[in-house]
Amino acid sequence: MTDRLHPGATIGILGGGQLGRMLSVAASRLGFRTHVFEPGANPPAADVAHAVTTAPYEDEAALRAFAAAVDVITYEFENIPTSALDLLEALKPIHPNRRALAVSQDRLEEKGFLTGLGLSVAPFRPVATREDLEAAIHGIGTPAILKTTRLGYDGKGQARIMEPDDAAEAFAAMGGQPAVLEGFVRFTHEVSVIAARGRDGSVAVYEPGENVHLSGILHTTTVPARLTASQRTDAVLLAGRILNALDYVGVMGVELFVTPEALLVNEIAPRVHNSGHWTQNGCAVDQFEQHIRAVAGWPLGDGSRFADVEMENLIGHDVARVPALALERNTAIHLYGKAEARPGRKMGHVNRILRPVAGA
Amino acid sequence: MTDRLHPGATIGILGGGQLGRMLSVAASRLGFRTHVFEPGANPPAADVAHAVTTAPYEDEAALRAFAAAVDVITYEFENIPTSALDLLEALKPIHPNRRALAVSQDRLEEKGFLTGLGLSVAPFRPVATREDLEAAIHGIGTPAILKTTRLGYDGKGQARIMEPDDAAEAFAAMGGQPAVLEGFVRFTHEVSVIAARGRDGSVAVYEPGENVHLSGILHTTTVPARLTASQRTDAVLLAGRILNALDYVGVMGVELFVTPEALLVNEIAPRVHNSGHWTQNGCAVDQFEQHIRAVAGWPLGDGSRFADVEMENLIGHDVARVPALALERNTAIHLYGKAEARPGRKMGHVNRILRPVAGA
Structure with a gap:
């Protein structure tokens, strides 16, 4: 509790969606203010935040002013541009840390990290090319699911491969992004x-x-x-x-x-x-x-x-x-x-x- | 539910203390915004309100702008100046209504209302003068408690009368305000x-x-x-x-x-x-x-x-x-x-x- 924040302190939140909104409410119960940074207009979190910055993540001046106005920074989504993080983390503490973000922003890094801890994940293969995909389907079998390694959210950037013939359409759906093929798990x-x-x-x-x-x-x-x-x-x-x-x-x-x-x-x-x-x-x-x-x-x-x-x-x-x-x-x-x-x-x-x- | 407010509507709150703060949080759960009107700077409710007006209750322009910005008006405290209510209630619905405020702003009106409903209250007598107080003590006995009829809150504007000799000091404590003497109730x-x-x-x-x-x-x-x-x-x-x-x-x-x-x-x-x-x-x-x-x-x-x-x-x-x-x-x-x-x-x-x- 040595450097714990005291009531009246301001918590900066990157992202102004519903998670930021409910974080703001929770912060208020502990006597904290929140300052939300969000590129979009009228974000849900703005209704219950003490302050809101409306600016893109590329606006360095806005990022600096935001960092100056808050005591600590957190976020409600994981796809924060790296350049914004670089700038902010030099100015104020950011929790969770950079490593957690890096691991969760990239499905391949995530799977490597998890298996490195000895944890089980679905069978997977990295897919950069059509040839990779053919080899991966051969190795893992179908049905399987092809996902972009980055920016996946609520089922976006994903394509099911029920049989090998689906490969071409699924690969096209990735739009040239690096991807990973995951085997279907027979989970209950x-x-x-x-x-x-x-x-x-x-x-x-x-x-x-x-x-x-x-x-x-x-x-x-x-x-x-x-x-x-x-x-x-x-x-x-x-x-x-x-x-x-x-x-x-x-x-x-x-x-x-x-x-x-x-x-x-x-x-x-x-x-x-x-x-x-x-x-x-x-x-x-x-x-x-x-x-x-x-x-x-x-x-x-x-x-x-x-x-x-x-x-x-x-x-x-x-x-x-x-x-x-x-x-x-x-x-x-x-x-x-x-x-x-x-x-x-x-x-x-x-x-x-x-x-x-x-x-x- | 005919004219119920829809999410996105704005609820105006007179008073920016902790009750207004917690009303704002509750409003956010139902998808509403709040706009707080409060004369004091940095009120607790401002941290979680969509908008805040900082102005005295005598500022008619500020009251009009506030009424124009909200869909309905409520309040977190009962001692709102009558002139502000007169102005606001001509512009937007105010809940609870004027009668509820009038009854609760004045202890004598309140006791008259409650006894008129057949409900029990502590014995009481109105006290405008020193002579009223002597007569009231004579009628009710001691111990008793003298309270201003208006603006009482958290024990302010109250004086205990343990024996008749306390009357002069208690009367002075009212500062010339109309008061009411209440008999002590032997409540458990x-x-x-x-x-x-x-x-x-x-x-x-x-x-x-x-x-x-x-x-x-x-x-x-x-x-x-x-x-x-x-x-x-x-x-x-x-x-x-x-x-x-x-x-x-x-x-x-x-x-x-x-x-x-x-x-x-x-x-x-x-x-x-x-x-x-x-x-x-x-x-x-x-x-x-x-x-x-x-x-x-x-x-x-x-x-x-x-x-x-x-x-x-x-x-x-x-x-x-x-x-x-x-x-x-x-x-x-x-x-x-x-x-x-x-x-x-x-x-x-x-x-x-x-x-x-x-x-x-």
Whole structure:
């Protein structure tokens, strides 16, 4: 707690989406102000931030002024241009660190890092050329999925290869970007572990949640997840190992495929994560506050779960259901203040408190 | 739900203190923006508001611009100058309404209103002169408490009269303001009922909380309160009667003295209330969101309690305890971002989740 931030300090947040919005709210509970840096106009986080800078990541003067106005910097998304990071990290501390960003910005680096820790991932091969892809399909088999190594998000930059003949179309879909072919894993379900590590090196891990996706976008996360006691322990331990190996500070989302034999790491996100939104209504300290605590040098908070919760995303025109959802019992609504409900756009979510946890 | 506000709408809040801050956060969860009007610089609510007007309540141009920028107006404190209300209510809807403000701004009006509903209050007499006070002491007896009829808050404008000889000093303490002498009630404890009424006339009432004061300032509120089942029902019903009689829209705090014979209404506050802060960590929909729902014309939300909770105020240098409180299990911290910890100043509060409610 030596150099912990005191109430009144300002936390800089790169990115002004819904994650930045909920980080701002959590920061306010601890007496902090936030300053959001976002290229787009009217970002969701601006409604609840003390200050907003609207400028592109290439605007060095704006970046310098932002750094001067804040005490520490964090981010709500991982695809921050390297030049902006270079400039900012010379001026103010940035958490999570550069290594965490580098690993999660590139699927190949990520898989190399994870397998280097002895963790299991789906079979994979790097793909730079059509020939690489043919060889990779030969090695891994089909079905498989081809993904750009960088900038993937919510199912973008991905193409399924159900049989070898799909290779040409999938390769074209990468648009010349370096890619990686991943073998399909016969997993029974996917779970997420939301883990946090403080500046003092302490680690706190929320109970794993079980994810269901629709059209490549997270639909629901439910806690508790279907896991055996030993799977649950394994999931928590492997998340801790990842955080420690990266000397990580903040909250990370770790997506895992569950098979009868193993837990395979699908991907890691160096930020608060959609699959951790249930913590807002299931824990005394939610993932957003946990991240702010870590970044501010506070001790991590109690992330134990006091209720079974189902989080459901409201995508696009799902927001039209809000009047009905507003009448539901034990249901907490979280809207992001976005004006236009485009298909696939995350407009909000609800947390349903299913039942309290006995003896919590 | 005909003219309910839609996400993206702006709620104007008169007053920028901690209640306005927490109203802003709740508004953001429903996709609303807030615009805070506050004469003082750097108000706590400004950190999480979309817009802030810093101007005195006498600045008509600022009031007009504020009204033009918002869709509906509410407030976080009841002592708003009448001239400002006159101007604003001609321009935009204000909830709760003028009658609720008039009743709660004046102790005599309040007591007349409550007794007119057939509710019990402490014995009282109006006091304009020294002679009134002598007669009131003669009629009510001592100990008693002399209070200005207007602008009372957190024990200010009050003087205890333990014996008739204290009268002169107590009268002087009123500074020539109209006052009311209240007889001491032999109550065993005080409870608060946080009640809400929607624009459609529906009423929702949170479970009563039990209050403990220190030096005239709320120290803790604990749910459940010590009440029999019939007292609990009575408390809820009388709160509903008050809201209906005022055609009230929004959240109200009703403080009750509990005696073996009766529940006496101590005072009503036409706003979210310190004794309702426990709802932030005990209910899916807290008092702040409930107020925003009512003001925005939404249906009231589910205020059923899923946990036993103790709220403790952090007053003045209590904030120095935050590093220790941050380590407590099942404890949610809520700080208001105030820079200076003056004695008696409300700096924040914590909600301790004591245990989940079985079958909630």
